[in-house]
Amino acid sequence: MNLYEPYLARVTDLVDETPDTRTLRLAFQEPELARTFDFKAGQFGEYTAFGAGECTFCIASSPTRQGYIECSFKTVGKATTALRSLNVGDTMGFRGPYGNHFPLGKMEGSSLVFIAGGIGLAPVRSVIWNALDLRDRFRDVTIVYGARSVSDLVYKRELAEWAARPDVTLRQTVDPGGETPGWTGDVGLVPAIVEKAAPSAADAYAIVCGPPVMIKYTLPVLTKLGFAADRIYTTLENRMKCGIGKCGRCNIGPVYVCKDGPVFTAEEMAKLPQEF
Amino acid sequence: MNGRTITHAQLAALVADLVAAGTAVTAPARAADGRLDYRPVTRLEDAVLGDGLPRLSLKALFLPPTEPLFAFRLSGSDVAIDSVPTSFPPHVVLGAVPCDAAGVQALDKVMGWDYRDELWFGRREATTIVSVGCSSRDETCFCGATGGGPTATRGADLLLVPLEGGFAVEIVTSKGEALVTAHEERFGPAPNEADVARSRAALAGSRVEPVAPLAPVTTWLAEHFEDPLWADVALRCHGCGACASVCPTCHCFDIVDEPEGVTHGTRRRNWDTCQAGRFTLHASGHNPRADQHARFRQRLMHKFSIYPARFGELLCTGCGRCSRACPGGMDLPEVLRTIAERAATAGGAA
Numbered sequence A: 001m002n003l004y005e006p007y008l009a010r011v012t013d014l015v016d017e018t019p020d021t022r023t024l025r026l027a028f029q030e031p032e033l034a035r036t037f038d039f040k041a042g043q044f045g046e047y048t049a050f051g052a053g054e055c056t057f058c059i060a061s062s063p064t065r066q067g068y069i070e071c072s073f074k075t076v077g078k079a080t081t082a083l084r085s086l087n088v089g090d091t092m093g094f095r096g097p098y099g100n101h102f103p104l105g106k107m108e109g110s111s112l113v114f115i116a117g118g119i120g121l122a123p124v125r126s127v128i129w130n131a132l133d134l135r136d137r138f139r140d141v142t143i144v145y146g147a148r149s150v151s152d153l154v155y156k157r158e159l160a161e162w163a164a165r166p167d168v169t170l171r172q173t174v175d176p177g178g179e180t181p182g183w184t185g186d187v188g189l190v191p192a193i194v195e196k197a198a199p200s201a202a203d204a205y206a207i208v209c210g211p212p213v214m215i216k217y218t219l220p221v222l223t224k225l226g227f228a229a230d231r232i233y234t235t236l237e238n239r240m241k242c243g244i245g246k247c248g249r250c251n252i253g254p255v256y257v258c259k260d261g262p263v264f265t266a267e268e269m270a271k272l273p274q275e276f
Numbered sequence B: 001m002n003g004r005t006i007t008h009a010q011l012a013a014l015v016a017d018l019v020a021a022g023t024a025v026t027a028p029a030r031a032a033d034g035r036l037d038y039r040p041v042t043r044l045e046d047a048v049l050g051d052g053l054p055r056l057s058l059k060a061l062f063l064p065p066t067e068p069l070f071a072f073r074l075s076g077s078d079v080a081i082d083s084v085p086t087s088f089p090p091h092v093v094l095g096a097v098p099c100d101a102a103g104v105q106a107l108d109k110v111m112g113w114d115y116r117d118e119l120w121f122g123r124r125e126a127t128t129i130v131s132v133g134c135s136s137r138d139e140t141c142f143c144g145a146t147g148g149g150p151t152a153t154r155g156a157d158l159l160l161v162p163l164e165g166g167f168a169v170e171i172v173t174s175k176g177e178a179l180v181t182a183h184e185e186r187f188g189p190a191p192n193e194a195d196v197a198r199s200r201a202a203l204a205g206s207r208v209e210p211v212a213p214l215a216p217v218t219t220w221l222a223e224h225f226e227d228p229l230w231a232d233v234a235l236r237c238h239g240c241g242a243c244a245s246v247c248p249t250c251h252c253f254d255i256v257d258e259p260e261g262v263t264h265g266t267r268r269r270n271w272d273t274c275q276a277g278r279f280t281l282h283a284s285g286h287n288p289r290a291d292q293h294a295r296f297r298q299r300l301m302h303k304f305s306i307y308p309a310r311f312g313e314l315l316c317t318g319c320g321r322c323s324r325a326c327p328g329g330m331d332l333p334e335v336l337r338t339i340a341e342r343a344a345t346a347g348g349a350a
Helices: A031-036 A078-084 A118-133 A156-164 A190-197 A212-225 A266-271 B008-020 B098-112 B118-126 B174-182 B193-204 B214-223 B228-236 B242-246 B292-311 B321-325 B332-349
Strands: A007-018 A021-028 A044-049 A053-058 A069-074 A091-098 A111-117 A141-147 A169-174 A204-209 A232-235 A263-265 B003-007 B024-030 B036-040 B066-075 B078-083 B091-096 B127-132 B158-163 B166-171 B253-260 B264-271
Touching: A021 A031, A021 A078, A021 A091, A044 A069, A044 A078, A053 A069, A053 A078, A053 A118, A053 B253, A069 A078, A069 A118, A091 B078, A111 A118, A111 A190, A111 A212, A118 A141, A118 A156, A118 A204, A141 A190, A156 A169, A169 A190, A190 A212, A204 A212, A212 A232, A232 A266, A263 A266, B003 B008, B008 B024, B008 B166, B091 B098, B098 B118, B098 B127, B098 B292, B118 B127, B127 B174, B158 B174, B158 B193, B166 B174, B166 B193, B214 B292, B214 B332, B228 B292, B228 B332, B242 B321, B292 B332, B321 B332
Parallel strands: A111 A141, A111 A204, A141 A169, A204 A232, B024 B091, B091 B127, B127 B158
Antiparallel strands: A007 A021, A007 A091, A021 A069, A044 A053, A044 A091, A232 A263, B003 B166, B024 B036, B066 B078, B066 B264, B158 B166, B253 B264
């Protein structure tokens, strides 16, 4: 088996999350693979737009939703532009799932605090739905999500769904100046809203993903709230080509993000050289 | 010594046998311009055995500078993939320099951990490497420091040690033994041990003194990701990647699509280098290794700290090609010596 040959998948749905961010749903063409494909929340893959190349994204859908996977991406370069040009019914490629995952099994019986900024909600969304689909296995579920502006919030239909659920506490926020006249959420940066929401750290895990600067200022807030560094999880993204520990691109010091990660605890992150 | 002998005439006949049987033979050979490289040969006279380091290492035989991973054809909404073979025809490398053979073996680790790279191992399995004792020391060689040497067998299936009129043949692996068995009539009896010992000693005379003890270097590196040394030693680095190109163990690669028209194309794997600024550049514009010194540090760390920590061996065989190729005059042994001195000072202080 040639490791670099992708599975073929067909685009079965697409959603424009924001003016420049799109979600593609894909279903594998090989029926046996479509039936047996499995992954864990937090894993990633290499998505192909044939002729343009591969992109590394997390799998944004939940492993509990079978028969398809989803990816969400911002259109910034050649391959993402080509992926964006795909329509429902078109063929793309996928290699994966690769990397480690959020240890949701270990978190059963605990409260979950999800914190995300911008497109960083994509990997967190996979865990959120995974947990919500197994809702009785977890205690309190809190989600703090922020973006630069209202139009930059992704998964808006799902945010509405989570907001309506009595078993989920959702705090949405936009950066000052990013609010619209009808905006009913918070205005402020994510770390400040986390501090205001003050989720209990008692028997809880935090899952954080967003821009580096958001993570940097959120970690001290979580520490202040009482979250131990080994109970805070995040997922790192680095440029990758192979995704399987060969191409030498994603190292942060001794760590291969593609194999040792992409999921790390704050405790593990603190030990990494500051090169990410 | 577990071995046989082979005369020059027998070796010439062996090459002829292999070529006649359709086995490709690659050996160091000179081009018209005099440059020595591993090239396909069809007769022994063209091979340069044990007399000079080829310009490029053996790496390209197993990880070509560019190679197709598959081809694709687009038709409406459909895509078809045409696979490339992952098994390869038999191939013999004759006259590998020991540091190059060692480099290939070092790379087996990264190519095989967890995910097995079939393109690499397909070529590895099809290829028998016959090393030859090396007498071509120069001031940039430092194989001795990396555990190698003029008659080191790491990565070799057979090792030829020069004798009067031919070679002693040391059988290193079962694959090497299979080559001998398949061409039994081309090999002579076991060599005279005293002759072999004399020849080895003569080659060992060309053994390069270790530039520096590398164990303390590895220890120092693990503790000095941040250090003023990096900005200092990397000042001469242009980021051209010549070092990675000629290196027997630098294996970083890129994966790109090469469309041919709009209906079909090829996905290729191409050599890349961590010395290039765009190597780690994110689509967002963020670059975790924004400075050249961070890139130089990565290369050194990967060879002498990251790889040993992960796979238990150095990612350097001391061939010295990087020093010879660098347009900025950077010298790896010099950097290693500097680090060893710092490690010694730090050790003394502690």
